[in-house]
Amino acid sequence: MDDIDERIIKMLNTNARESFATIGKSVDLSAPAVGKRVKQLEEKGFILGYSLRLNHEKLGVNVKAYINLKIHQSSTIRTAYNQIRYLDEVQRCDRITGEDSLCILAYFKSNKELVTLLERISQYGVPNTSLILES
Structure with a gap:
């Protein structure tokens, strides 16, 4: 290059x-x-693809959140990661170091949808949620 x-x-x-x-x-x-x-x-793999940037607010997204997930057992990290990263609300799911195992960025139309996702992922571990106020 x-x-x-x-x-x-x-x-x-x-x-x-x-x-x-x-x-x-x-x-x-x-x-x-x-x-x-x-x-x-x-x-050569320098360019992996192209992406689309959306105006999420115009699409009805009213709630954006980072969710750190502390996995119950280390043996379920891979399973949790592979299940969570493909959920519709999830924009990004990263395996991280520290007490938490996963950091999830997710977008929702309502708080109710956020609660539903938290209930779904709680089977894998304990979520700690931070709402995005401005970005």
Whole structure:
């Protein structure tokens, strides 16, 4: 990876839909040359994919929370992780060090949905919830 690749990645990270022509003007390459570099970056595993950023409030999300989960038994960490990370409300689920085993970021339309998720994951351990006030 060279300086041009780094600049291309930086531009794509800012706007993954940026045209190769616009990127090319910024890095002094043609659009096809940028396309070729992007394809190589994807093939080499530097670019894993592209994502969509949503306005969650417009989609009805009113409650966002971090939930740290202290697992009951260490033998259930992998099971809990594999079950929880695919739940619809869960945006992110990370295995972490310390007393807690998992850190979960989840979005909900209501507090009732949050309570429902807490009841579901309580089978694996003790949740400690922090609501996000502003982000």
